[in-house]
Amino acid sequence: MKTKYSIVLLVNLFLLITACQKKKDDIEYKNGVTHLLNNLNSSVLQDTSKIKTLDTLFLYLQRHENDSINRNLFFKVANKYYDLNQYDNYLFVTKKVLELAIKKKDTVHIAKSLYYLGDYFEEKTVLDSAFYYYAKSEKLYKSIKDTSNTGKTALYKAGILYDAGNFTESEIELVAALRLLNKTNNTRLIYESYNLMALSLKEINNHKKSLEYFELALKQLDKLESEGYIKERIIKSRASINNNMGRVYDKMENQKEAIRLYKKGLQTNRLKQDHPKLYAMLLNNLAYAQMKSGNSNGIREKFFESLRIRDSLDIKPGIVTSKIAIGEYFIHQKDTTKALTYFKEGFVLSKKINSSYDVIQSLKLLTENDIKNKTHYTKLYIKVTDSFQNAERATRNKFARIAYETEQIEEKNDLLSKRNSTIIIGSGIVILFLTGFFIIYRLKSRNKELLFIQEQQETNEKIYQLMLKQQSETEQARKEERNRIAMELHDGIVNSIFTTRFNLIQLDPNAADKKEQLVKELEKAENEIRRVSHDLTENLLFEDKSLPEIITTLVESQQNQCNTRFDVSIDKYIDWSKIASANKIHIYRIIQEALQNVNKYSKAERCYIMLLKTADKISIRIWDNGIGFNPEKVKQGIGLKNIKSRTEALNGELKISSNSEKGTTIEIIF
Incomplete structure (x- = not known):
């Protein structure tokens, strides 16, 4: 099934390229490429086939004019590479479209290319480069007074600052972003700004304001839901906000409210099946809040289930958090030996993943509880803390x-x-x-x-x-x-x-x-006289107009209930003066008969008529993408008999191929 789908996709790609090589119609061209890109969303198609199709499309787009339509299609190809985790290809396409936009001095596309580069470096966690490209993009958007995109790039800069631990600077950048985004109707970006603002305020212990912004974020989620945004994402976002608000109340020592919010998040439908990472986080936080409130009922099971899920998903930061939390649980249970074991495991893993916060947290707990090695851990704690502060300042x-x-x-x-x-x-x-x-x-x-x-x-x-x-x-x-x-x-x-x-x-x-x-x-x-009279009258058909004009008029006049689109292409190198009038009549009648069959039986969306010259031969090719037929079963039909007899009169060769998937092709070579 996957192989069959891949072949169909490649056929569509071939038809798109051949259809646009003759004459590039901007709307048809854009819609054709966009339709092909949308087909790549199919889960039936293998990623390797999708990548090959994107590679072919990229080469195809490079052969076309450097206009805004083509550059927009480059952006769509880049997005597909990004969705398939092909980040090197994404970077290459983005740099190409940036180069094309610079040649045309297209400020909008230059700015868009720059923030695409920012996305690449953010994905690669090269935060300084990501910040640099977002800043350049923001400046260009600001110069053309694009409020929405200026606000968006400011939001992305704030996200980089938050990831780098610069929470105060992130807050300042978010204020600028919200000032712009609140003038737009972009509910999703406003929601992301409120949510990130709440997280930044949480980190600098401004708990009251943090909760206010979480509430604003929840209202934006309600608005997104009314706008028809993806329901699954809204459900996940609500559960995530419940978790973050619970963390704020936890820091405020209001464990009762924290427990309520964690439980509310855990009650989300299919959370464990669809979002196990978030489920494990909520479960660990719930157990920790219950432990701090003095309720030890069932918390051991919650801690270890959370650790098991995180371990199965190989979420290393989550594994560190679980080990430190379990260590604290064993301290409450007066089992210092087990507690120290988990603290040390958390310390080793946090060093391995370069999580400065978890390194400091685990060292602090080891300093407080490992009496035997207290001096060693104290010195290490002071050294790491100083180093962390210096790194944060830098x-x-x-x-x-x-x-x-x-x-x-x-x-x-x-x-x-x-x-x-x-x-x-x-x-x-x-x-x-x-x-x-x-x-x-x-x-x-x-x-x-x-x-x-x-x-x-x-x-x-x-x-x-x-x-x-x-x-x-x-x-x-x-x-x-x-x-x-x-x-x-x-x-x-x-x-x-x-x-x-x-x-x-x-x-x-x-x-x-x-x-x-x-x-x-x-x-x-x-x-005999009737025949002569008829021939004299019919020959006048070709006295007033050339055969190409008559055929073009015939094709353009076709209409049927299926709204079939008819196109014609006639090779300009055919010398019609060397073709006898009788043969011209045969050519005209063959095409007329074929078009009649298309209108009556094919149910096609497209029909293409081509007259081509190859060496000393001429080919008539009529193709449609209809339901097809069995040439063997209908070979006695009057229409096909007429086509066959006229082909014989031309001393030509008739070829017919037809099936329900590829449609019908009739070709006469003479």
């Missing part, structure tokens, strides 16, 4: 420096840009003057030659008009003469012969042989 200074240097670089770029503009304008004026002088000189020297050429062109134009007039009059006379002859043959001779035949029938029965002979001769003459 980090804070680093982000401030990045912000300052970004401003400085922008100012220098503006100054250089102004200087370059002055040089370019000055050079342009000099070049313009010299060019003008040269043009005037050349115009004077060629003036006589141009006048002579103009007179010659006027003479040629008059001759050409006379030739056209003569040709038109000749064609008109020929047409009138043929119509006259056809009318006389049909209305005069045929009727006269018919009358004679009728009278002969009434002759004396004794002259039967003679009568029969005369009747047959008259019937023969009558049929």
Whole structure:
């Protein structure tokens, strides 16, 4: 099934590319690529097939014009790479679209590319680079007064500062973000800002304000739900806020309210199955709050279940938190030996994952409870604390420096840009003057030659008009003469012969042989004259217009109940003057018959007619993506018989392929 789906996807890609190579229609082109990208969301398709399709699309997009539509499609390809965790490909595409946007001086796409780069470095936890690109993106959005995106990049900068432990700076950045985002209708970004503000305030122990912002975040979730946002994400976000608010109350020593919130979060439907990481966090926090409140009923089981889930998911920061919490539980149970074991395991793992907060927390507990090694852990605790503070100070200074240097670089770029503009304008004026002088000189020297050429062109134009007039009059006379002859043959001779035949029938029965002979001769003459009259009239079909014009008109006039879209492509290198009129009629009738079958039976969305020249052969190809048919079962049909007989008259070869998945292709080569 997966292989079949992959083949269908690749066929769609091929059809998209071939359809757009002839003529690029902006809307059809965009919709085609977007539809193909949306198909990659299917869980049936393997990731390797999705990546190959994206690789092909990326190469295909590079061959098209550098316009806003194409750059937007590049962004969509980058997003798909990101969703598939192909971060190197995501980075490569983002850099490519940044380069294209710079060439076109498209500020919007330059800014968007920069914050895409910020997303890449944030995913790679290179926080200083992420902050740098978000800051550059924010400055560009601010320059074009894009309130929503300026607020969004400010929010992303605040997230980087929070991850780096700069909670106060994060709060300042969030105030700026909210000032902008509250002017927009972007409920999701406002929710994220409130939630991050609450978390930052929690870390700097501003508990009251933290709870206020959590409440604001919950109201935004209600608004998101009314707007039809993804329900599963809203449920998870509510459970997460309940956990974070519980942590605030825990820090405020209000264990009763903390326990209520943790339990409320744990009551979320299918939380354990769908979000085991969040479930384990809530369970551990609930057990810890119950332990602090003096209620030891069932908390051991909660602690160890949380640790088991985190261990099975390999969530190392969560494993450290669980081990430290279990160590504290054994301290409450007066089992110092087990407690120290868990504290030491937490200390070792926290060092391994570079979690400074957990290293300090585990060392603090070891210092307080390991009497034998108290001096060792105390010295280590002081050393790590000092180191952590220095690192935090350096980090804070680093982000401030990045912000300052970004401003400085922008100012220098503006100054250089102004200087370059002055040089370019000055050079342009000099070049313009010299060019003008040269043009005037050349115009004077060629003036006589141009006048002579103009007179010659006027003479040629008059001759050409006379030739056209003569040709038109000749064609008109020929047409009138043929119509006259056809009318006389049909209305005069045929009727006269018919009358004679009728009278002969009434002759004396004794002259039967003679009568029969005369009747047959008259019937023969009558049929011959009808044939000549018919051919004279039908040949006029191709006297007024060229065959390509007639076929194009025929295709464009097609309509049916399925709203089939008909397209035609005729090779300009076909020399129609070398094709006999009779063969032109066969070509026209073959296409007419095929289109009639499409309208009556195919139920197709698309139908494409192509006339191609290859060496000394011409191919007629009619393709539709309809329900298809079995050529063996319907080969006796009148329509296909007519097509076959006309193909034979062309001394050509007929090929028919049809099935329910690929539609129908009729090809005549002659």
